[in-house]
Amino acid sequence: MTTDSVTILPPTHALTGKVSPPGSKSITNRALLLAGLAKGTSRLTGALKSDDTRYMAEALRQMGVTVEEPDATTFVVTSSGELKAPAAPLFLGNAGTATRFLTAALALGHGRYVVDGDEHMRKRPIKPLVEALQSLGVAIAAPSGCPPVAIDANGAFKKNHVVIDAGLSSQYVSALQMAAACGSEPFTIELAGADIGARGYIDLTMSAMRAFGAKVEQPTPASWVIQPTGYTATDFHIEPDASAATYLWGAEVLTKGQIDIGTPSDAFTQPDAKAYDVIAQFPNMPAVIDGSQMQDAIPTIAVLAAFNETPVRFVGIENLRVKECDRIRAVSTGLNNIREGLAKEEGDDLLVFSDPSLAGQSLPAEIDTFADHRIAMSFALAGLKIRDITILDPGCVAKTYPGYWDALASLGVDLVRNDKK
Ligand SMILES: O=C(O)C1=C[C@@H](OP(=O)(O)O)[C@@H](O)[C@H](O)C1
Numbered sequence: 001m002t003t004d005s006v007t008i009l010p011p012t013h014a015l016t017g018k019v020s021p022p023g024s025k026s027i028t029n030r031a032l033l034l035a036g037l038a039k040g041t042s043r044l045t046g047a048l049k050s051d052d053t054r055y056m057a058e059a060l061r062q063m064g065v066t067v068e069e070p071d072a073t074t075f076v077v078t079s080s081g082e083l084k085a086p087a088a089p090l091f092l093g094n095a096g097t098a099t100r101f102l103t104a105a106l107a108l109g110h111g112r113y114v115v116d117g118d119e120h121m122r123k124r125p126i127k128p129l130v131e132a133l134q135s136l137g138v139a140i141a142a143p144s145g146c147p148p149v150a151i152d153a154n155g156a157f158k159k160n161h162v163v164i165d166a167g168l169s170s171q172y173v174s175a176l177q178m179a180a181a182c183g184s185e186p187f188t189i190e191l192a193g194a195d196i197g198a199r200g201y202i203d204l205t206m207s208a209m210r211a212f213g214a215k216v217e218q219p220t221p222a223s224w225v226i227q228p229t230g231y232t233a234t235d236f237h238i239e240p241d242a243s244a245a246t247y248l249w250g251a252e253v254l255t256k257g258q259i260d261i262g263t264p265s266d267a268f269t270q271p272d273a274k275a276y277d278v279i280a281q282f283p284n285m286p287a288v289i290d291g292s293q294m295q296d297a298i299p300t301i302a303v304l305a306a307f308n309e310t311p312v313r314f315v316g317i318e319n320l321r322v323k324e325c326d327r328i329r330a331v332s333t334g335l336n337n338i339r340e341g342l343a344k345e346e347g348d349d350l351l352v353f354s355d356p357s358l359a360g361q362s363l364p365a366e367i368d369t370f371a372d373h374r375i376a377m378s379f380a381l382a383g384l385k386i387r388d389i390t391i392l393d394p395g396c397v398a399k400t401y402p403g404y405w406d407a408l409a410s411l412g413v414d415l416v417r418n419d420k421k
């Protein structure tokens, strides 16, 4: 039996209690890959166990790496340092990190690798990364510009310099950075075209690489130099997920509660922690919010914006169109489903017309998540204030936060699970 939808009953009390978000998806998938590229045993603690990280772990296993899971938050990775050509295509679901990071790393492997994903991942662009790798002499092809990607690797790049347009995804740069440390000479990455969306993810990559013994420098804002150190197995602790934290911060301000997430907002190193500064201003969030440096937090803030005292325009969010779904469209569709006229797209900006009097009303709406965990988790927040909000396909939260519904329940939120047989 699976749950078809969840209806949220708005709590009559402020939400208080202690809920720790799970480990960071971004850091877990970096650490898993780097541990797989390091000879020896690495112990990753505080890790996220979810669809995205399971796909990465499973792919590593398919390539000869031993990945043990002694408990719910630990991976113990033992590798020869090589990712051996697998017998079958690597299936990575809709995990952007796993798909992009492995594509570049496997270009330095030996033999044939096929990187594939689900129907959603097969619509997410990877062409700029594939073309960058082609420019390095790698035999790699992704005919549709999206996965599947076929790589015939021969262990080396033919050049030590690459130019990449990372306007669509910062993950292309992270992927090249992590791969480059496994090359045979110092390697330079140079940015072309549009600036990177969330630069904070590049910082996360560099810090994970350094923890595994790599040497990476950023001589200019648009270039990076990576030394051919390879990686050293290490024990590595992963901080909680800042994007997951945004839902708990949102639930706290919406219900005027107090939720202890166990980590102060300024202790996170992930870009989405910046969202705290905006969320903490609720119900007086600013009229214009630039989402470029906290992209995954925008659905959360956009749902909060519906209850803000004044309207909010979200700018710098064009990349949201190529995430798990078109999130600008999904958020405006969901808000307008709750009440027509609540949101509007203007080019790639999203306008949310706030109305604090929404709170306490019954506005029956079935929210289409478009199989996107962040749409499900952020619209659940609307259900804390409005009666009869139903989230379809609630299981999609398993991509990054499998315990999300239980976390809400542990704070005293009543959920009606509508099961399908
Ligand atoms: O590097 C990362 O860990 C991520 C980078 C961002 O994606 P893009 O760089 O594709 O925008 C973000 O949305 C994603 O959830 C995680």
Ligand SMILES: C=C(OP(=O)(O)O)C(=O)O
Pocket (backbone or CB within 6 Å): 094, 095, 096, 097, 098, 296, 323, 324, 374, 400
């Ligand atoms: C965009 C996201 O994921 P990814 O790109 O890693 O699939 C996300 O988790 O919001």
